[in-house]
Amino acid sequence: MSRNMSSQTVQTALFAATSGCPECGGELDSSGRETNCKDCGLVTDQDRIDRRPSWRTYDQEEQQRTGAPRTVTRHDRGLSTNIGSVDSADISPRRRRRLARQRRLHGRSKFTSKRDRNLAHGLGEIRRIASALSESNAVKEQAATFFREAQEKDLLIGRSIEGGAAAAVYAACRCNGLVTMETVADVARCSDSHIWNCYRTFLVELDLPIPVSLPVDWVARICSDLPFNVSPEIRQRALELAEQATESTAVNGRPDGVAAGALYLAGKESDIRLTQATICEPLDVHITTARQWFQEIEEHIVA
Incomplete structure (x- = not known):
């Protein structure tokens, strides 16, 4: 009884610490359904609903939220409970089997259909x-x-x-x-x-809001996935070729293949031979696809 009274007293102190009586400025008592002043008896609130989150403790410095937040990644928004397993030698085998059966039935009851x-x-x-x-x-x-x-x-x-x-x-x-x-x-x-x-x-x-991928976006992705560092000059030249290929009507195809062809051509112009197999390895692109777009860029843009 004394423990409950002490907790109630601490909770009342926390509620009343935020504001005082509007008439006399005295201390407010929120222990019951009504909030009244201890000095003049003025009732400032009644039938009040506490909409604040639950707390683990009444200590204001150690207050923590209880439970995990709601999430759409769970079928029940994360509001369900689980019966955990108990590994204690004090529980009899009969009680252990009963808990296992309750855990199994509780797991099945989560799904209504x-x-x-x-x-x-x-x-x-x-x-x-x-x-x-x-x-x-x-x-x-x-x-x-x-x-x-x-x-x-x-x-x-x-x-x-x-x-x-x-x-x-x-x-x-x-x-x-x-x-x-x-x-x-x-x-x-x-x-x-x-x-x-x-x-x-x-x-x-579903009308998904998926943005259109461009060859310029894939150039940086290919350079980051390569097993070696690509020089800034080759990267910048590949970006220029990819941007020109995007604006050109003669070169129109899958963006990752165009980006692979632009990067290969940029390496070829810099006398640093990046093999087509190395460029296509981190992508879902065949070597013939990269070779095709490399020839298209070389024919319609560089020429």
């Missing part, structure tokens, strides 16, 4: 793929939002959940930067054809 279970599986796959790619939480949340919208519009019917999750991660990565489909497919649990199928459907039906 098969649709909810598929959502949980897809969001878990999104977290796994994004973590394997070392992506930020913003990318995970955006991918989870794309997956939820696709499920609400019944775009996943007839398609694998793994493919939909990988397509959502690829779309979120494209919205926030440059990434190749091969990079996502390497850590996904399905083939790249399944990912492409889901991604094209998402792109059309």
Whole structure:
């Protein structure tokens, strides 16, 4: 009893420390449903609802939020609870079996339908793929939002959940930067054809805000992925060639292939032979593709 009273007294002191009585300036008492002045008895608030977050302690210097914040990467927004495992020798085997059964039933009760279970599986796959790619939480949340919208519009019917999750991660990565489909497919649990199928459907039906990638953007990506440092002169020349190729109507194709051809031509002009195999290795581009765009740039821009 004394412990509860002391906690209530500390809580009242914290509530009353922010303001005083508007009439006499005395101390306010907020221990009950009404807030009244201890000196004159003026009631300043009644039936008050405390909308502030819960705290672990009443000590103002050690107050901390309880629980994790809500997140879209969980099927229940992160509001569910889990029954943890207990490894104690004091618990009897009968009690241990009962706790295991309760834990199993509690896990099943989280899902109200098969649709909810598929959502949980897809969001878990999104977290796994994004973590394997070392992506930020913003990318995970955006991918989870794309997956939820696709499920609400019944775009996943007839398609694998793994493919939909990988397509959502690829779309979120494209919205926030440059990434190749091969990079996502390497850590996904399905083939790249399944990912492409889901991604094209998402792109059309969800109206994804994916920016158009340009060859200039891919030049910096290729230079950073090469196993050696590229000189600033070659990098700047490759950027100029890539920008001219973007403005030209004669050179029009996949941006990573055009960027690879521009970088190879810039190295050739500087007498530093960057092999086409070395340039294409960090990309999902074949050597013949880079050779084709190198010849197109050399013919229509440099000539």
